[in-house]
Amino acid sequence: MDKWNSFFELVSTRRSIRKYADKPVEEKKVQMMLQALRLAPSSSNSQPWHVVAVRDKETIEALSRAAPIGSRKVISWLKGAPLVFVLTVQRKLTHRITGTFGHNNLGLDAGIGGQHLVLAAHALGLGACWIGWFNERKVRKLIGLPGSYQVVSLIPCGYPDHAPDPRGRKKLEEIYSVERFGTK
Numbered sequence: 001m002d003k004w005n006s007f008f009e010l011v012s013t014r015r016s017i018r019k020y021a022d023k024p025v026e027e028k029k030v031q032m033m034l035q036a037l038r039l040a041p042s043s044s045n046s047q048p049w050h051v052v053a054v055r056d057k058e059t060i061e062a063l064s065r066a067a068p069i070g071s072r073k074v075i076s077w078l079k080g081a082p083l084v085f086v087l088t089v090q091r092k093l094t095h096r097i098t099g100t101f102g103h104n105n106l107g108l109d110a111g112i113g114g115q116h117l118v119l120a121a122h123a124l125g126l127g128a129c130w131i132g133w134f135n136e137r138k139v140r141k142l143i144g145l146p147g148s149y150q151v152v153s154l155i156p157c158g159y160p161d162h163a164p165d166p167r168g169r170k171k172l173e174e175i176y177s178v179e180r181f182g183t184k
């Protein structure tokens with residue numbers, strides 16, 4: 001149990017970070033975050049991920065403007081990030097098959113891989129934030145994404161320049177049952 005205490009510290013201190021110090025992220029740390037994603041489990045070991053690590057200021061600026069129409073300002077803070085990971089996935093045969101049973105394993109694979117990267121960022125003293133609010137067509141164009149891939153999230157990353165209070169969470173009792181749904 002003791003061996004994994006640092007894991008509980010890691011998950012309980014992580015926050016979505018939206019303000020970044022004016023300091024680049026070392027290439028070694030970028031590689032470590034990508035390694036963490038690479039080691040994530042995925043359905044049928046399909047490893048559907050491809051991450052585009054964007055450091056170019058002009059591209060980051062353009063990404064910060066790639067919001068859905070009518071919501072231009074929502075992700076404008078992104079331009080302050082020294083690095084933006086664009087997390088993409090490619091649908092594989094296993095996802096098509098399990099999709100016919102109504103399972104969204106591609107979505108699960110995407111989320112698990114992305115969260116490995118986000119937790120690795122925190123473990124390395126960096127901050128990151130999932131972004132689901134973007135115009136996919138604009139993002140695809142900016143990174144030259146081939147048609148068989150889809151954009152999952154923009155994940156800006158950098159050294160934190162704020163320390164947000166924890167966001168509220170449901171009570172533990174609200175999120176589980178014992179033996180049957182709704183019983184304890």
Ligand SMILES: Cc1cc2nc3c(=O)[nH]c(=O)nc-3n(C[C@H](O)[C@H](O)[C@H](O)COP(=O)(O)O)c2cc1C
Binds near residue numbers: 014129132
């Ligand atoms: C799939 C997903 C999409 C998200 N999209 C956005 C977003 O578009 N903009 C944003 O500022 N935060 C976004 N967030 C961050 C959440 O708002 C944040 O995780 C939540 O409020 C809890 O705060 P915490 O991460 O600091 O614990 C997203 C988080 C997830 C997991």
